[in-house]
Amino acid sequence: MSKKVAVIMGSDSDLPIVKGALAELNKFEIPYEVHVMSAHRTPTLAAEFAANAKKNGFGVILSAAGKAAHLGGVLAAHTTLPIIGIPIKSSTLDGLDALLATVQMPKGVPVATVAIDGAANAAILAAQILALSDPAIDVKLEQMKLDMAQGVKEKDAKISAEFKSTEKM
Numbered sequence: 001m002s003k004k005v006a007v008i009m010g011s012d013s014d015l016p017i018v019k020g021a022l023a024e025l026n027k028f029e030i031p032y033e034v035h036v037m038s039a040h041r042t043p044t045l046a047a048e049f050a051a052n053a054k055k056n057g058f059g060v061i062l063s064a065a066g067k068a069a070h071l072g073g074v075l076a077a078h079t080t081l082p083i084i085g086i087p088i089k090s091s092t093l094d095g096l097d098a099l100l101a102t103v104q105m106p107k108g109v110p111v112a113t114v115a116i117d118g119a120a121n122a123a124i125l126a127a128q129i130l131a132l133s134d135p136a137i138d139v140k141l142e143q144m145k146l147d148m149a150q151g152v153k154e155k156d157a158k159i160s161a162e163f164k165s166t167e168k169m
Contacts, residue, residue: 002029002030002031002059002130002134002136002137003057003058003059003060003130003134004030004031004032004033004056004057004058004059005025005030005031005032005033005058005059005060005061005062005123005126005130006032006033006035006049006053006058006060006061006062007021007022007025007032007033007034007035007061007062007064008034008035008036008037008046008049008061008062008063008064008071008075009034009035009036009037009064009065010036010037010038010039010063010064010065010066010069010071010088011036011038011065011066012036013066013090014064014065014066014086014088014090017064017086017088017089017117017119018034018062018064018086018119019119020117020119020120020123021062021064021086021119021120021122021123021126022034022123023120023123024119024120024123024124024127025123025126025127027140027144028123028127028137028140028141029136029140030123030126030127030130030137033058035049037049037071038071039065039068039069039070039071039073039074040068040070043074046071046074046075046078047074047075047077047078048078049075050074050075050076050077050078050079050081051078051079053079053081054079054080054081058081059081059082059126059129059130060081060082060083060084060126060129060130061075061079061081061082061083061084062083062084062086062119062122062123062126063075063083063084063085063086063102063111064085064086064088064119064122065085065086065087065088065098065101065102066087066088066089066090066091066095066097066098067090067091067097067098067101068097068098068101069085069087069088069097069098069099069101069102070101071085072084072085072102072105072111072113073101073102073105073109073111075111076105076109076110076111077109082112082126082129083110083111083112084111084112084113084114084122084125084126085102085103085111085112085113085114085122086102086114086117086118086119086122087099087101087102087103087113087114087115087116087117087118088116088117089116089117094116095116095117096116098116099113099116112125124141124144127140127141128141
């Protein structure tokens with residue numbers, strides 16, 4: 001059985017974006033828990049969660065936060081588990097503040113970071129990490145890649161047929 005993924009949001013307002021990660025985790029049949037914890041309003045709770053995450057069966061932690069977005073760093077400071085930050089577009093800076101706060105971590109406290117509002121990719125990256133020790137997840141990832149490639153080939157064939165070259169030979 002695969003380890004669980006913790007999905008931590010800084011605010012419940014992050015949920016519409018985070019649902020993209022949950023959908024991907026469901027596709028891979030990866031168990032997860034979802035929580036709201038704030039780096040600023042409940043820092044002790046976030047630190048305790050991270051410190052105990054490994055013994056509680058988690059393998060990866062997703063951290064979704066907007067604005068100052070310090071949540072990923074707080075979690076990373078208290079665990080050796082991989083943290084994947086999801087910067088949320090939630091301010092007048094269009095998420096750039098969250099992206100920079102999430103990606104600019106000091107040495108020794110890494111937070112892998114996906115695109116602004118990139119929750120689906122965060123879940124896929126979590127699946128790739130868990131697949132290192134779970135062959136069932138690896139098989140699903142391989143199939144996902146094959147399905148993506150097939151989808152592109154089908155789109156290419158459709159477009160190519162629709163716009164046949166009029167160039168003279």
